[in-house]
Amino acid sequence: MTGKAPDPAANLKQQAAIKAASLVQDGMAVGLGTGSTAFFVVAELGRRVREEGLKICAIPTSDATEAQAREEGIPLTTFAAHPELDITIDGADEIEPRTLNLVKGRGGALLREKIVASAAKQFVIVADSSKYVDHLGMLCPVPVEVIPFGWENVAVKLGRMGAHVTPRKHRDGSFYLTDEKNLIMDCVFGPIEDPHKLGTDIHSIVGVVEHGLFIEMATQAITAGPEGIRVITPTVSDGLIATPALDPSEPVTRVPPVPNENGSSKTVLPTQPVASGIKKQLLVIMGVSGSGKTTIAEGLRNELGWPFQEGDDLHPAANVAKMAASIPLNDEDRWPWLARCQEWLAECNRAGTGGILTCSALKHSYRDVLRKGGLEPIFIYLHTSEAVLLERLKRRRGHYMPPTLLPSQLQTLEAPAADEHALSMSADTNPAETIAEILSYLKTI
Numbered sequence: 001m002t003g004k005a006p007d008p009a010a011n012l013k014q015q016a017a018i019k020a021a022s023l024v025q026d027g028m029a030v031g032l033g034t035g036s037t038a039f040f041v042v043a044e045l046g047r048r049v050r051e052e053g054l055k056i057c058a059i060p061t062s063d064a065t066e067a068q069a070r071e072e073g074i075p076l077t078t079f080a081a082h083p084e085l086d087i088t089i090d091g092a093d094e095i096e097p098r099t100l101n102l103v104k105g106r107g108g109a110l111l112r113e114k115i116v117a118s119a120a121k122q123f124v125i126v127a128d129s130s131k132y133v134d135h136l137g138m139l140c141p142v143p144v145e146v147i148p149f150g151w152e153n154v155a156v157k158l159g160r161m162g163a164h165v166t167p168r169k170h171r172d173g174s175f176y177l178t179d180e181k182n183l184i185m186d187c188v189f190g191p192i193e194d195p196h197k198l199g200t201d202i203h204s205i206v207g208v209v210e211h212g213l214f215i216e217m218a219t220q221a222i223t224a225g226p227e228g229i230r231v232i233t234p235t236v237s238d239g240l241i242a243t244p245a246l247d248p249s250e251p252v253t254r255v256p257p258v259p260n261e262n263g264s265s266k267t268v269l270p271t272q273p274v275a276s277g278i279k280k281q282l283l284v285i286m287g288v289s290g291s292g293k294t295t296i297a298e299g300l301r302n303e304l305g306w307p308f309q310e311g312d313d314l315h316p317a318a319n320v321a322k323m324a325a326s327i328p329l330n331d332e333d334r335w336p337w338l339a340r341c342q343e344w345l346a347e348c349n350r351a352g353t354g355g356i357l358t359c360s361a362l363k364h365s366y367r368d369v370l371r372k373g374g375l376e377p378i379f380i381y382l383h384t385s386e387a388v389l390l391e392r393l394k395r396r397r398g399h400y401m402p403p404t405l406l407p408s409q410l411q412t413l414e415a416p417a418a419d420e421h422a423l424s425m426s427a428d429t430n431p432a433e434t435i436a437e438i439l440s441y442l443k444t445i
């Protein structure tokens with residue numbers, strides 16, 4: 001259930017992107033980022049080039065962005081012609097608002113992104129506000145780009161540094177390759193206390209090309225959330241944050257400064273758009289394939305800012321291969337996968353971050369595995385008719401699970417019993433309403 005779900009944050013990403021694109025002026029050499037938010041920046045710059053006659057030249061950070069820029073009619077340039085850029089605008093996976101330190105590279109473009117960002121006088125980040133974290137490493141793994149030769153040894157060394165290391169792979173089990181034909185190791189460190197030191201340590205491993213920690217690089221972040229558009233600029237003088245509007249004539253939501261213990265003012269930013277009054281919990285969004293788990297989970301992630309894990313991505317390669325071949329999984333196949341899901345929940349529990357996991361969790365005994373170690377996840381059970389599920393699965397693209405496996409899933413399904421902590425929700429309702437209902441429920445516990 002990945003990739004093709006509608007992006008509930010798309011509108012926010014677009015708002016931030018349009019605001020950032022307004023910084024670009026005639027004559028500028030512009031670095032173009034990669035990802036779903038940078039996509040809107042490139043689209044807006046393309047519109048300005050075509051409709052307003054904006055005169056710029058650009059260097060893209062990935063083959064995908066290059067293709068989009070060409071389609072948009074944005075003139076491209078090279079570092080030979082422009083060794084320095086005026087501005088780079090790019091997305092991020094995590095933003096630490098106190099410092100504007102970032103994690104980037106979930107889309108695999110971190111190497112070119114870092115080169116292009118470091119070549120620019122201004123490096124502006126665009127994102128929806130779900131990307132704020134207290135500490136880097138809370139929501140996402142740190143991607144590390146590695147030369148394929150000897151990657152196994154690099155993985156061992158990253159592991160010794162405290163990371164849980166997963167080589168990034170495609171659904172068919174083949175290695176993901178970057179535009180530079182390197183591998184990516186996704187490294188879960190948990191909350192990172194000293195990202196500068198960690199970055200230096202990672203760089204010291206032979207075979208590492210680059211990592212996704214962008215430290216002291218961003219000059220500004222433009223984010224959009226339910227509260228409006230926010231502009232954040234770190235000030236170096238006293239480590240405090242200022243939030244000046246880009247254009248003082250335009251209304252920009254400012255975060256009110258409050259005095260700190262020294263009497264100076266410090267901007268207090270929410271680290272995430274937490275719906276107020278909701279205690280951090282472990283949530284498992286469950287149900288058969290096609291019930292809409294990803295859509296609901298992503299919506300909740302955007303509202304709550306808690307870590308999110310797609311349970312399907314934790315399946316061992318053998319399970320993925322079986323499902324892709326239309327062979328139903330049995331209990332033996334599912335135990336190791338459920339154990340991985342439980343480990344992820346346990347990690348969130350230890351970190352106290354809350355967590356949102358999508359997992360079919362079809363049987364009571366499967367849910368018992370997820371409850372191991374004294375965990376008490378709340379199961380959000382999404383259900384609808386077989387006809388609706390079948391229709392959705394037929395329309396779904398880019399997922400290994402064929403519709404032919406639906407009957408066996410329905411046969412295996414045991415709806416949560418009364419003694420389980422579960423919330424049963426119709427999967428026929430508009431996702432926004434379902435998310436609102438879940439949030440209301442969470443406020444009551």
Ligand SMILES: O=C[C@H](O)[C@H](O)[C@H](O)COP(=O)(O)O
Nearest residue numbers: 035036037091105107108109
């Ligand atoms: O490699 C990918 C980039 O670092 C992206 O900028 C980052 O993953 C954010 O992407 P999105 O805007 O799609 O969340």
